[in-house]
Amino acid sequence: MAALIALPLLAAGPARAEGNFPSPGGTTNTASILTYADTVKELEKIEATSRYGVDVFTLAEAGTAVDTSEQGRNLYVATVGAGPKDVWVQGRIHGNEPYGAEAILSLLKDLGTNGSPEYKAIRDAFTIHFIPMYNPDGSELNIRQTVLWDTAADAPRTDANGRDLIVDLNRDWVAGKFQARESLAFYEYWTLVDPDYGIDIHHQGLKQQYGTGDDVTLSLGISLAPGGPTLPTIEGGAYDILTRQMHGYVYEELEDTGFITMDRYQVGNSLEIDIKGGVVSAMMLGLNYQGLNPEGHSNPVVFFETSGNTSDGSLGQKARGKSIQQNILAMRTLLTGLANGEVQQTDPEVWEEIPHAPVTGYSTDYAGTIPVTP
């Protein structure tokens, strides 16, 4: 690890508060949702019982300069596999989106114990860095964001109007931001790993598949739209092709799975997203923050969105098992296809076959909505 100084830059910009803390919304019974303590306990159990070298550690043990959450919780990573390529898999960057953590723990356990050829192929190809709970404070609060914390006072930091400072960790990997400790900690860890691929797991609202009206269970997304304003300009267009292949492969492999109904992730009915501040976008853009990524390392990343979340009451407990299972299947399928080269053989045009509304524009975090020019 390079010598570095990474003081938390506590931005003085306008508050992003969305109400005062604590304000976990909704009426969903969260008793069955995995807690931070559950997650740590499960990680330790998996490490102790694995047959194939699961290594569980904190970012403090990894040696990052900033190494805890805003409220001082340890940030956990688990690695498995001994392959030459590194894969970054993150869940629960949004605290009220729980199933990324549960799906990651389940897949980690399988990769650590299952001797079948499929799992062995994944372990032989990759070293996977699983981050089951990127946002432990927000998870404990059952909120999307996190709350910036005054450690000395053990209370939320507030803006000039006395409102709590709340940050969406998935908009915080941006030069001039990095407001939360989690962002500095995981960004530095990313620069130590220099992954080859990434997967990011989220939840969304309920939606229907374009054309059929069927309830969507899983949306396949890329935070910088293929063919959009940004992605074709990166690495000579390599990620514009590879991300389409990654999701195209998952779509073709899982489209006949009865309990999964897929589409492309879109917002406002017909907009693709082109969000440069998203964590995985910053990875694709090769962000060099505080000189920690001088070589401009970058890597392609795709995300999975499960329908429903825990703070608006839309996540039915009936769907819990299937919602988790579809994420496990999607991750395992993608890892297998990347390991055996079938992803890289997939026709990128399959991306167009994944159900989606005709695209009318790009929703960006840097230029509003950019209409598609006919």
Ligand SMILES: [Zn+2]
């Ligand atoms: Zn999310």
